[in-house]
Amino acid sequence: MLSESPLIAFLATAQPERSRTFYQDALGLKLLADEPVALVFDAAGTTLRVSKVPAVAPAPYTVLGWQVEDMAATVAELAAKGVAFERYEGFAQDEAGVATLAGARVAWFKDPDGNLLSLTQFD
Numbered sequence: 072m073l074s075e076s077p078l079i080a081f082l083a084t085a086q087p088e089r090s091r092t093f094y095q096d097a098l099g100l101k102l103l104a105d106e107p108v109a110l111v112f113d114a115a116g117t118t119l120r121v122s123k124v125p126a127v128a129p130a131p132y133t134v135l136g137w138q139v140e141d142m143a144a145t146v147a148e149l150a151a152k153g154v155a156f157e158r159y160e161g162f163a164q165d166e167a168g169v170a171t172l173a174g175a176r177v178a179w180f181k182d183p184d185g186n187l188l189s190l191t192q193f194d
Contacts, residue, residue, distance in 0.1 A: 079118045080135060082186050083127045084110070089183040090121050097152040129185035136189035142169055142176045145190055154180050157187070 084090035091110050094100045100112040100119065110121040119135075139145045146156065146167045156168030157179040164170045169178045176192045 077117070079120060080114065081120050081122060082135060082182070082184075083122045083124045084182075084184050085124055085127045086183050087121075087123050093183050094119070094121065097149065097154055127184040127186070129181075129187065131187070133179065133187050133189045135186065136191055139190050139192050142178065142190060142192035143167070146178050149180070156180050 087105075087110060091102065091105065094110065094112055095102045100114055102110065103113055103118070104111040108123055110123070112119040112121070114137075146169060150156065150167070158164055158168055159170075159179070162170040162172075167178070169176050174194050176194075178190045180188055180190075182188060
C-alpha cells in the first residue's frame with residue numbers, strides 16, 4: 072500500500088535558527104519552507120521536516136542518515152564547515168572518525184539539537 076508513496080522524514084529542533092543554518096549551510100539541503108511549526112528541506116527528493124518544538128530529547132541512536140559515494144570527500148567537506156564527527160568506544164575509527172563495518176564505512180555526527188545523524192558508504 073505505501074510502497075508507492077513518497078517517504079517524509081521528521082526530526083525535531085528547539086533551536087530553529089541554528090538548525091536552519093546547519094541543514095541549509097553546513098549540509099547543503101535546499102530549504103523549501105520556514106513554517107511556524109517546521110523547517111522543510113529537500114533531501115535529494117525526500118522531504119525532511121524539522122519540527123519546531125519546545126524541547127528535544129535526542130535518541131541515543133542514529134535517527135537519520137545519508138548514503139554517500141565518497142566518504143573521505145564528504146567528511147572533509149563537512150568538517151571544513153564545522154561539523155564535528157563522533158567517536159565511539161568499541162569501533163575502530165580512522166583519524167576522521169570513520170568506522171569500517173561489515174561492507175560499509177560509517178561516520179556519525181550530531182545536529183544542533185543532538186540528533187544523531189550518519190553517513191554511510193557501501194563497499
